[in-house]
Amino acid sequence: MIVLVFIFTNTTIAKAEGAPGIRDSVVFDHKLSDDKSGLIPIVRVTSDDYSDGTSTIQEYSFPEAMIKIPENASYIEEKDTSKPNTLAIGCGWKPYSMMFQLSTGYTAYQVECYGMYNTQTGKETGPEHSRLLQFDLSTKKLKVLRQIDSMSYNSRINLYRNFKGYSVSTEEPEPSRPGDYRLKKVYVYSFETNKQIAVVNDNPRDGDPLIGNYDRALEDNTILLEENNTINGKQSMPKYFQLYPDGHKTEVFANPNLASERWGKKIGEIRYAEKYDSKRKDSFVGYTLNGKFTPLSPGNTKVLAGSTFSPNNTHLIISYSFRDPKAAYEATIVDVKTAKVLYTLPAHESGKRLHGYHWVNDDLVRINFNIDSFSGYLHVPTGIITKKGKEDYWGIGRVYSGNYSDLLTPEAPAQIIVNGKNVVYSGQGPFRLYKGDGALLVPLNDFAMAINAAVSVTKDGWQIQYGDQTIMIAKSKSTMFQGRAYVPLKTLTDQLGIKATVKEKDYE
Structure with missing residues (x-):
């Protein structure tokens, strides 16, 4: 299995303004040891030069972190059916890795899972192993940061991008209620300190901050916690909190105005929101200034509007998806500071093709379709949209020595x-x-x-x-x-x- 982590490095290389930079990419992989006794983790660091499209590769091997293969088993890629057991790698979902700039430098993280299976039946013959690998880009060293071993599929390690942390969930039923995993333990850690900062009952979530279920727009660098309280052996209504990277948390409540306002977010003196007008029986995305609400979306009962703010709240994109598959739709680009509409874009694709946005920075955003071949990158200041190539940019780490605002796409050039x-x-x-x-x-x-x-x-x-x-x-x-x-x-x-x-x- 090969996992790509693209790291676009903010180094101290002196470059002219607007000049292309260097990007380092990290690939996590394994190789079978010469005696076939285990899988040795390897890391390849590829440096892409954006000034001419050339690349250089360095490879590092870490036998001290080898996954051992028992004598009665073989590695799945050998396709050896003579032994009763087979070692397989995979977590059951598409692997992903992340890269963060910490106080100690740039560090890449990869979650990997492996287990033993009966060669003939495919059934598990032992616990599922999950471990979190840490690769330090400056020292070029690999460390197994955390490992769990469990027969439960629900025991896992999750990474959280904006929060810069991870969680470890374990299936620990209450002693008085065997088989009841609703009160399992989930431990939350910070990547910066690798210290435990919270213990909760369920896996934290880091979704769209404008989902509208709560009384405020959630902050980007937080994760949402659900805490179940038990009173006299009975569970009460769960409470919800935003957990911050430093460990403190604030409670959030159900949106009391969901019928009239799906979400609201105040930036400076301007408050943006998606509101429902009961008189017109229609929904609008717009803003309130000096007590007056001004719609920014067209307001059409046949339209489903979606909104996304750039990372530093510089731009707002309001995108429409018509219920009528024959209708066209537009995306409105707004300057958040002034609430001025900069321009509108025509349909990215016609019909009911749903899409979302993943921001690279305040000026560059990926238009993400479920069908990858339809995805592209929008340079917000110019409105130019480029076609996505074969790089899996999102879901991976990124650091770049240049300025993304000077690019139309974050992908390495040809x-x-x-x-x-x-x-x-x-x-x-x-x-x-x-x-x-x-x-x-x-x-x-x-x-x-x-x-x-x-x-x-x-x-x-x-x-x-x-x-x-x-x-x-x-x-x-x-x-x-x-x-x-x-x-x-x-x-x-x-x-x-x-x-x-x-x-x-x-x-x-």
């Missing part, structure tokens, strides 16, 4: 080689637009510099002089970003008679 040289990118590298023919667009001036061609601006576009050849590129064929023109690579190579080698990243 490496382009012409005349034996790499094209060097002065800013955003090659990308594909979300809509259109899917052509790979390259920075015109950077490409011209790589082949020693001259570029001059004309009324209708650009003129490229290459040796004794002169070609024209129309503005209508280009995309502009941060003063740079991006044009189809195929147009340049076909018209100039140049062969280009393109190496795109493939992490799947």
Whole structure:
């Protein structure tokens, strides 16, 4: 099994403003020991240079953390049916890893599970083992931070991104109520200190802060706790709390105005909310200033509106999903500080194709569809949407030495080689637009510099002089970003008679 953790490193490398940076990627994997007595964890650190698309790889092996394979068992990938038992790795869900900047530096975390199964029947023959691996990017050392062993599927380790912590759940029934796991113990830890900061009855949750079930919008760096109280042996109504990374918690209550207001969030003097107008029998997303509510969404009983704030509450996106599959919909982009509508976007995809948003930073957000091939990245200040490549950006850690606001996509750019040289990118590298023919667009001036061609601006576009050849590129064929023109690579190579080698990243 291979698990990718993309770490976009905030190092102290000196770079010009807007210049591409370096990204380090960590891959957790295993290799079978030479004597087949165990699986040895290995970590590969890949450094992607966003200025030319090149990569370097270093691999580290950790035999001290080996998963031992008993003599009567074999590793599942060997496909050896001669032994009665088989060792398999997997937690029953898609593996994920996270990367955090802690006071000690950048650290990656990976949860892995493994267990023994009968080779013929596939039934468990021992406990399920779950362990939390910690990889320190500066020291290049691996540590088994936590391990649990249980016959229960519900005993597990969960990671929480914004909270910067994890939980360990164990099936511990009350002695007086055997078989009743409702009062199981879940221990919550901070990644910063690795100390226990809470003990609760059920797994914490870190979902959409605007889900509307509570009397306030939940804070992004918290997780939601449910605590069950027992009075005279009987359970009372559960209580809910926001738990903060430092261990303190505040109680939250059921939304008393759910019929009239699904959620509300005050930022400065402006209060944003999704309200229901009983007179018009319609719902609106909007804001209140000086006692007056102003709708920002169109208000249509055939519309389901979804809202998302950027990490530092700079932008608000209000997106609509029509119940009518033939209807188009739009997304409204709002400047949160002023409540001004910056622009509207047409439908990302038609019909009932539901989507959500995962923010990279305040200026860059992934439009996430259940069908991955429909996903893309929106650069909020410009409204440019690029097509998602093969990198699994979300659900993984990220640190980057440049500035994401200077990129249209967080994914590593393709490496382009012409005349034996790499094209060097002065800013955003090659990308594909979300809509259109899917052509790979390259920075015109950077490409011209790589082949020693001259570029001059004309009324209708650009003129490229290459040796004794002169070609024209129309503005209508280009995309502009941060003063740079991006044009189809195929147009340049076909018209100039140049062969280009393109190496795109493939992490799947």
